[in-house]
Amino acid sequence: MRIPFDNSYARLPDRFHARLPPTPVKAPKLIRVNEALARDLGLDPAALAAPEGVEVLAGNRVPEGAEPIAQAYAGHQFGGFVPQLGDGRAILLGEVVTRDGRRRDIQLKGSGPTPFSRRGDGRAALGPVLREYVVSEAMHALGIPTTRALAAVTTGEYVFREDALPGAVLTRVAASHIRVGTFQFFAARQDVDGVRILADHVIERHHKAARDAENPYRALLEAVVAAQAELVARWMLVGFIHGVMNTDNMTVSGETIDFGPCAFMDAFHPMQVYSSIDHGGRYAFGNQPRIAMWNLTRLAETLLPLLAEDQDAAIAEAQEVLAGFAPRFEAAWQSGLARKIGLAAPREGDVALIEDLMQRMADNEADFTLTFRRLADAALSPRAEKDVRALFRDPAAFDAWTPGWRARLADDPDTPEARRAMMREASPAFIPRNHQVERVIKAAVENDDYAPFEALLGVLSRPFDDQPEAADYALPPQPQERVLATFCGT
Template sequence: MPTPSLTKQALDLDDFLQPSTYSSLPANFFTYLQPTPLPQPYIVAVSTPVAQQFNLDPASLLTPRYVNAFTGNIDILGANPLASVYSGHQFGSWAGQLGDGRAILLGDAIDKHQQRFEVQLKGAGPTPYSRSGDGRAVLRSSIRELLCSEAMQALGIPTSRALAITGSDQGVMRETVETSAVVTRLAPSFIRFGSFEHWYYNNRPDELKILADFVIRHHYPESLGQPNPYQALLSTVTKKTAELIACWQSVGFMHGVMNTDNMSILGLTLDYGPFGFMEKYDERHICNHTDQQGRYSYRMQPTIGHWNTHALGQALLPLIGSVEETQQALDCYSSSFTNKWEALLRKKLGLLTIQNDDKELTDQLFNIMQEDHADFTHTFRYLSYLDNHTSSKDDDFVSLFSNAQAASNWLELYRARLVSEGSQAEERQGRMQASNPKYVLRNYLAQIAIEKAQNKDFSEVQKLLTILEHPFDEQPEHHLYAGEPPTWAQHLEISCSS
C-alpha cells in the first residue's frame, strides 16, 4: 500500500479519544466491556480523508500500535468501551431486544471542525447483545462498508464514516469459513429509531424521556425552543429521513435492510450490509437476496422510510402527548421527500426552473429506463455530455436503450425543455457533471477488490477507495471503473451474512 501523506499537526493516538458522551446516560443503556483481541492483526485499508479530518497521520495508522489499537487488542488512552442496547422492527415484525452485537463504542473524537464523533469498532468481539452471534465481522463485509460509506460521503449523502479496516487470519463461520476484520467507523451518534422503541415497548417511560432529552440536548437543541420539543424532534427526524431516502433514490442506492434498528436518529446512512447501487434499472430490484418479499426494493424505500418514521412516532407518543400531535409531526414526510426528490432530479437534468410538465418529463425518462433496463448511472452521466442540439454525443445515450426511437423521442422533449428556459449548454453540462457521478461502487468492483484482499493483496481496495473519493471527476486513467458489470458479475447476490 502506498504511504499516505502526513497530516499537519497530527495527533498522537493517546490524544485521539475522550470518554463518550453516550456513557453519561444511565447504566441500563449500555454495558461496559473490552473488545476481544484478534491474533496477528494487519492493516487492510485506510481512509486518508477521514484520518486528516481527525488530525491523524494516515501513515501512522499503518504502524503496529495503531493496528492493534483499532483491532481492539490494546487500550487507547481515553477510551471507555461499551455496547449499547436497543430493539427494533425487522422486516416489518417486532424483533424485541437487539443491541450492539458486534460493535463496541470506544469513545468520542473531535474533528478539525470541533465536531464530536463517536468512534466504534465493528467486529471487535461478542457483547451481551450478540444473541447467538460471534461478535465478529468478516473481511468481505468490512471492505464493502468502508468503501461504501466513503463513497456516499463523496456523493454528498449523509452517512457514517470509516477510518480503517484491520484484518486477521482468525476464521469465522458464515456460509463458509471466512477471515475476520474490524472496521473503525465514526458518526456524530449511532442512536437509532430502535433505541427509542426499546424503552417504549418495555414500558419504561423514564428511560424514554432520558434518551429523548439526551438527543435533543446534544443533536437537536433547536427543539428546546418549540412549544412541544418532542414533537419538534420527531418532525425534524422525519424530514431528515425523507430527504436521506430521496438522496438514495437519486443515485440508485439501495440499503437492503431498512429495519428500524438500522435507521439513524440523525438521518445518516447507517449499517452497510447487503446494499447495492442500481445498474440495469428496475424499480422492483431487490439488492438483498434474503428479502424474498421485496420489502426493501428500490421502489419501496420511500414507503418503508415513511413506515419507519411512524414506528418512531409510536415510540415517542407518550412524550409528545397525543396521536394528533404525533401525526402532525409525521405529516411532513411526503412533502419533504417529494420536494427533495424533485430538486435532485432537476439538478440531475440540469434544469434551473420549475415548470408544470417537469414530472411528465422525468416520469417518461424512468419509463423508458424501466422498459429497456438502461444503466442508471450511465443514463444520467451520458445526459450530462449532450449538447443543446443533436450531435454525435447522442449516440452514447441512445445506445443504452434497445428502443432507440423511444430514447430519441424523449431527447426531443428534453431539448425543448432546455430551450424553454434558455439553457446554456456548457454551463449546464458542468452543473450536471457535478450532480451525476461517473463512478459508483458497483458490486463487481467491490467483489474484485474483496477477492484480491482475501489473497492478501489490498492494493485494489485502496485504489478503489481513492477513485470513489472523486465520483464526479472524469479520471480518464480509471475510465474502466465506470463500466457496466461483465457477464460473470451481472447476477451477483448480496445477503445479510457478514
C-alpha cells in the first residue's frame, strides 16, 4: 500500500510537535473504509481494507513516507485557559495532496498516549468513533465544511471510562488540524517567532490570497473571521449544536472539528443544550455566534505583535477586523432562514416574520428539521399545512402565523414550484438524530452488529432526497427515545 505523503507540518520546527509512532493494538479489525473519500485522496480503498492497510489504520504499521507527530496546542476550555493541551490521543501520520491540489491531513484518533496525554490512556472507545464517523460524514453530505472519516477499526482491546468499553481508532481527514489554540500555544510562551512561522504556514496552506495583501496578517485574520462566521451560520441553519466550542476546537481552515458532545436539535429552542459537560449553557444553540466571536478575539490577541509594531495600532487593526464578524454572520443566517421559508428576494420585515415563526416553534416544541422541510410542501399547496401544524403542541400558533407568510409569498417573484425546490435545498429531510446515533452505537457495542451503522450512513449520504423507504429516519424520537445528554469521548 502506498500513500503519497508530503508532510509540510512535520517540517516546521520541533517545538510545534512531538515525534512518535502510534501505539500498536492487540487485534485490529476493520469496521469500514470510506471508499469515495479514499479515491478523492488518491488512495486505493481495497489496499486500505487489506490486512496491511488495516495495520496502518490501527497504528500497528507506519507506512512509508509517514512522519508521525502529535501536534502541540493550547486552548480556552469553557473559558479557562490551559497553556498546554496538544494531541493527547491522536497522531498525524502525514499529509497528502489530492489530484485537484488540495492538501489533506491523515490522522489516527485513539492511537495511544503522547507527551500531551496528561495521564490519559490516549485511546478511543468504539461509541465515540462511530459517532464521529456518522456525524462528520452527515455534515459533509449537508454541504458544511468538516473534518471527515476515512476509516474506523476496532482494536481488540478495552478502554476504561465509567465502564470497560471496546476500543477503536478513527482515521480522520482534515484540511489541517491547526486551531486557534495552536496560535495560543506560542503566544502564551511569548514566542512571537513561533506565531509568525505558524501564521505564514497557515497563509500558504489555507488563505493564499493574504500573501498579496498590504498587511498579510490582518488579511489572515479577516479570512478566518469570514470562514467561521459562514460556518457557524451553516451549522445553525440545520439545527447543529457543537457542544464544546473551546478555542482548541476551532480550526483556522473553517472546518468543523470534534464531534464529541455535539447534537442536532429535535424540538427547537434557542438555548438548547445536550452536552453533559456544558452545565451553564455556554455553548447552547443560540450562543454559538457569540462564542465564535469570543474565540476569534482570542486568535486576534495572538496576532497583535504581527499586526503592527505599536500595540495600540495593532489593537485597532484587530478590532476593525473583528467588527466584521457580526454582520457577516447575520447576513448568512438571515439569508439562509429566508430561503428556508421560501423567500428568494429578502426585504424589510422578513426578519420579524422569521423570528415570529421561530418563537412559535420554541413555545410549541416544534421539530426544527421537519417544520422547515414540511413548510416547503405547504408553500406549494395549502393542503400540506396540516402536516406542519401537527408538529406544534398548539396548532393554532402555526395557524396564526401563516396569513402573514402567505401574503409575503405572494410578493415574491418565484413560481410555487421553484420556491418549493429552493426550500427543500435549504432544509434537509434527514439529519443524524441523537436517538438514531445511539441506536447504531448500542448495536455495535453490545452485539457487534454494524448493519444499523451502515444503514444510517446510507440514508444520511442523501439528506435532501425524500427516500420514502427510509421515512422512519426522518421522524423525531418518541418520548422514551429522547436523548437528553451527549458525552465527550474522553
